[in-house]
Amino acid sequence: MMKPGKRGRAPGAALVLPAITILAYLVIIGPIAIVVIAAFSPTEFFVFPPPGLSLRWFVEFFRLDNMRSAFALSLELALSAASLATILASMAALALVRRRGALAGVLQGLFLAPLVFPTIILGLALLLFYKTVGVGILPGLVLAHVLVGTPYCFRSVLTSLQSFDFTLEEAGQSLGAGPFRTFFLVTLPVIWPGVVSGWFFAFIVSFGELNTALFLTGPGETTLPIEIFSYLQFQGSQLVIAAASALQVGLILVLILAIERLVGLARLARS
Amino acid sequence: MRKLAGLALLLPPLLVFLGFFVGPLLYLFYVSLHASSQSELYGAGFTAANYAAILTDPFYRRILERTLATTLEILGLSLVIGYAAAFTIAGLPPRRRLFCLVLLLFPLMVSNVVRAYGWVALLGRRGVLSTALRDAGIIDRPLTILYTTDAVVIGLLTILLPYMIISIANALASIDRAYGEAAQALGAGPVRRFLHVTLPLSSPGIASGMLLVFLLTLSAYVTVTLLGGPQSKMLVSLVYDGVVAFDWPRAAALAFTLLAAALLAAAIILAALRPRRVAGRG
CATH class of the missing domain: 1.10.3720.10 (MetI-like)
Incomplete structure (x- = not known):
């Protein structure tokens, strides 16, 4: 039952396991998402969340x-x-x-x-x-x-x-x-x-x-x-x-x- | 004729791998057995002094110990978190399981330097977390976690976790449900079923996940440097420093120390988990 269907679960696992899974996805994908979002910032330095959207750093990159x-x-x-x-x-x-x-x-x-x-x-x-x-x-x-x-x-x-x-x-x-x-x-x-x-x-x-x-x-x-x-x-x-x-x-x-x-x-x- | 065609196909890739993979490694080992030299790549005459220095020098010793402790910490955390996540994913219906797995493959394709940069931006003194926590009034001084081994653990753990999750999730998904049902019919509760049926049957996934995490931790120079700074050097940083100092024999000996550690760890993991036993071999 190792396909962990609902009947196969230990008590308490039904809440803890999905919580750990969601947290794992957050820490795996979060850092990448933050960098990508910050790239569109119009500011001089790293601010998160960026106060607006701009492509100035992409222009700078190709310059x-x-x-x-x-x-x-x-x-x-x-x-x-x-x-x-x-x-x-x-x-x-x-x-x-x-x-x-x-x-x-x-x-x-x-x-x-x-x-x-x-x-x-x-x-x-x-x-x-x-x-x-x-x-x-x-x-x-x-x-x-x-x-x-x-x-x-x-x-x-x-x-x-x-x-x-x-x-x-x-x-x-x-x-x-x-x-x-x-x-x-x-x-x-x-x-x-x-x-x-x-x-x-x-x-x-x-x-x-x-x-x-x-x-x-x-x-x-x-x-x-x-x-x-x-x-x-x-x-x-x-x-x-x-x-x-x-x-x-x-x-x-x-x-x-x-x-x-x-x-x-x-x-x-x-x- | 068929044999000849097979040989003709095999020869080019084999020559590339022998000439540019096996050959250079043997040469590196040869260099590691020489003294350093100011003018040449390596000095004349054979010596094991580089290896002796690595094993006895207290500076190297401390870094070896730190490398081992950090790697074990990452390995333990990734196993627990990875297993929990894999267990959840393996229980999903096939389409959603595929989606979750692809969502894990995508970060693996992004260069580690980008992923480490994300953690630098998050953990720095004026980083995203520090600012957010101060604005919320939870802390009143900036976070000082960046440039510590803790930052290295957090960074490498999250960078390598997808390998662990994917390996275990694939192993879990391929377990025949009949085993669990049989255990249940024989009166085993969920905990016992997990410990005596699921866990042993998923050991090939655990073994390959642990191997990948361990081996990739050992050579993660860029992540260790960006998140650990000069105070949290690992074995792999010493290899790089040896190259920067043009001390080729020392760098070579450090590289083979790293390789020996990797092989030893791989042997221990395989001996402890015996993944082949699941396939009925060994």
């Missing part, structure tokens, strides 16, 4: 060179890293989906590892490695974001492939289609929701990535989250930061709506 270029870099990075991660992860998922055994298990673990691996260590390892072999800031960042995004795509594509009927591929091949034609004409049209949601996930993860980017950005080549962080650290809470944050939140909401339109939200909650 500042460092903010604008950080935003642009984050977008480019997220687009390229998500696309590369989706390709790599789809290859890995296709190669591993029908394999059993210890080696396949280890490889799956490897492609999922960045999900739980302390990414700050990955950032440090990459920084040292790049310094030693000489990798530029931009390709270095792309690679790091690909690594961090790949597990999301891998899991998403793998889930799609697990319910894919591989006799369809065999049918395609017996009719004379090569492996590429089979993939693009038979497999991809069936598994595309997994590929698409994987791409979105990787994009979002890359757009907010902090721990690896912390070490890998450089002067003039900074991502938006790192730019927000250094502003907060060295110049205090300014409303242009709230505007930067609100832009990030807005972009994510747009992407969530796009996922809902394209593949449905149920897929999101499962992955």
Whole structure:
């Protein structure tokens, strides 16, 4: 009864549990909401609730060179890293989906590892490695974001492939289609929701990535989250930061709506 | 032919992961076994001195202890609150449950720097809470919670709580109702049913939630820095400070200390909860 229907509840739980749940949602979402609302404030400093509405801090955001270029870099990075991660992860998922055994298990673990691996260590390892072999800031960042995004795509594509009927591929091949034609004409049209949601996930993860980017950005080549962080650290809470944050939140909401339109939200909650 | 195609598919992602994930980590470990150097990335000759220093130096010791205490506090609070919320959500009808879960996924997608900023704005001396409480006459001096470990606990707890809730809610939702009904038919009351049926069957969700919260707490540099300030440094802050000081071997050794702590904690959590037992394995 562990679906906690009314008859399964301990006495008193009927009130306490929903209260804790509502409180949990408040403290999880509240801080984000406050930043987004404050971004529309016409005042010079952080006031909550704002006395009026204005877009002055968004205008200011796009007027500042460092903010604008950080935003642009984050977008480019997220687009390229998500696309590369989706390709790599789809290859890995296709190669591993029908394999059993210890080696396949280890490889799956490897492609999922960045999900739980302390990414700050990955950032440090990459920084040292790049310094030693000489990798530029931009390709270095792309690679790091690909690594961090790949597990999301891998899991998403793998889930799609697990319910894919591989006799369809065999049918395609017996009719004379090569492996590429089979993939693009038979497999991809069936598994595309997994590929698409994987791409979105990787994009979002890359757009907010902090721990690896912390070490890998450089002067003039900074991502938006790192730019927000250094502003907060060295110049205090300014409303242009709230505007930067609100832009990030807005972009994510747009992407969530796009996922809902394209593949449905149920897929999101499962992955 | 099929095998060859599989290998060709596997090779590119595998090479990227070996070349840019496994390889650099091994190199980092190699660097951690050297002395620091002024002119080079690391000095000549092998030494375990970096690790010895971390384990014996009282400064490092204090920060290790603080990291452990803070992490355990976050873990305990998130487990209790997360379980309560997950229990409520798992009992909702499917459509509303999905809505509640998506509402939790959305904050996870927002960068942690934005979420930590929200808490800075809330908890600061002239922040939203301080102002509101003073206007209401509840306090007469500004709140001094920002830049303490309490602020770090509050911030990280709320940032990571969705992982715990989603993990446990999914585990709870997949439990077969028949088990509970059988226990009830055999005369078990609600408390006993919860302790002997629901709780053990939800242990995979508890284990994955705890693992995520623990591991993400350990590497949450930005949140720790923004909310804890210079007085509440954690292990992860030392890694960063090592990099800023260009002391690569020391930073590397600290990073592997962090990794060892993470692996140890993961092993303890898995051994204590034995989540695989629910699936009939182990």
